[in-house]
Amino acid sequence: MGQLFEYIKIALNHLRASKGRAFLTMLGIIIGIASVITVITVGNGLSGSVSGELDSFGNGMIQIYANVQGKGVNVSFDSDDIDYLKQKLEHVKGITPATSWSGKGKGPKGEFDATVTAGNSALQYYSTEPLIRGHYFTEEDSESGAHVCVLTRASAMALFGSDDVIGMTFELNLYGTTTELKIVGIRQDKQAKIISMLNGGDDSLSIEMPYSVLTGLFGMDEGYDSIVIFPESSVYANETATRAVKLLNAKKGVQDPNIIQVQSMTDFTSQVDNVMQYITVFVSLVAAISLLVGGIGVMNIMLVSVTERTREIGIRKSLGARTSSIMMQFLAEAGIITLLGGLIGIVLGLVIGNVVCSVLSFPASISPFVVIVATLFSSAVGIFFGIYPAKKAAKLSPIEALRHE
Structure with missing residues (x-):
């Protein structure tokens, strides 16, 4: 040595x-x-x-959609499918139709680009960030087509210069159609960064509202492009996804295993x-x-x-x-x-x-x-x-x- x-x-x-x-x-x-x-x-x-961030974002959220392009078939989802899955699936907190639109939000402090996510009351599980003011829109709001919404704190600050805005309204413009939305809840926006990344890096307003507002504004039928399932824990994500696809294939008589498909946050993380x-x-x-x-x-x-x-x-x-x-x-x-x-x-x-x-x-x-x-x-x-x-x-x-x- x-x-x-x-x-x-x-x-x-x-x-x-x-x-x-x-x-x-x-x-x-x-x-x-x-x-x-x-x-x-x-x-x-x-x-x-x-x-x-993704592990907590939706806590194992599962998105089911129909890939019908070039398949010569027409498959969509409706409220009956959601009720059916609620009855058949275990370890599930909620199931909602989901769609995301781009628009403009206008308040006292100006007009801003907006990302609008629409669904039923189960959309509250879309993020694990808690509400810091007010409450989430209810199933009654969804069924009645109430023009209500939940904003992130950053969105409220941008529109009003304050997060104490429960009960206030602002204008939302979607593809040339303008409506007023009443704010019923403010969500903490700790996950705003990851949401921005998923949306391509923009800092747009983040708005969650009932799907029925869209059907009322645009006369859309009840067909949904996708269904989002929120398991009780990410542990149940894979099992729930497999079971849901199997149930929907059987219910709709779909033989091709590549038509009804699933994507989860676990896939995105991988x-x-x-x-x-x-x-x-x-x-x-x-x-x-x-x-x-x-x-x-x-x-x-x-x-x-x-x-x-x-x-x-x-x-x-x-x-x-x-x-x-x-x-x-x-x-x-x-x-x-x-x-x-x-x-x-x-x-x-x-x-x-x-x-x-x-x-x-x-x-x-x-x-x-x-x-x-x-x-x-x-x-x-x-x-x-x-x-x-x-x-x-x-x-x-x-x-x-x-x-x-």
Whole structure:
């Protein structure tokens, strides 16, 4: 052990004597490790943030829709289907038709783009964020076509400059048709960020209202494009989805399993995770190339070092230094160069990753396992690419080495 520390001490002394060259040698390693750490830190943070938000957003919400394009059939849903599913399904909090429209909301503070989500009273489970004022619209409101709605706090602030707006009204314009909506509830808008992301990144008003308002305004029939089911827990999501599709296929006599389809928040979470995995793999490949280039750079510099220190090697050998000692010294030097480069890369990657996460407003997620692997891998690169120069140094003849100028 004492001899190992002596090798490390000698290696550090040589690095201090040529700081500039040592840093340039480390640069490829630094860039490679920093890239991987940055992407994994940001990727894990983003994936964790989105997954966490989606897990609570609708708490395992399931959307069932009919994919009839090019199938030559006409399948839609109605209130009878919803009542049927309510009777047959277990562990369900609510079932609602659901549709999302774009429009304009106009209040005392101005006119704003609006995203309108319409359904029955079960739409209250669309978000787990609580109501901070008022109440959700009721089933009676849905059945009577009452022009009422629930806004997020941010939407109320935009329209009125205050969230104390229960009972107030504002104008909603949908495709040229204008109506007044009475505000009966204000929802906390902690999830406004994820809703904005799902809507393409806009900061539009978020309005929830009875589906019957749309049927009244536009004379729509009762057919629904989709049904949304809210399980009691996300644990029941997959089982409920499978059962619901089977029931609807049987009720409507649909034989093609690709017509009535289902999409859940679990699917969306998996898609986000898959995208981040692909990005991580791609950047890891780029980083691997950078590490390879860095490793070749280490080998070249070590070969130069062997040439410059040929006489020193000859003196050490003539004084009794063993071949293995010479080899271990150069391997230690190569390993330390890449280890220091790896450590600098880790610190740099963590700093950049945290800055990016801070700018994007989600928590950074640091993986200790990745940090440990990066540290060990960077050392391994140095040792692997240092073997050839170390062997070359160890095999030098002391007589020939002493003749070297």
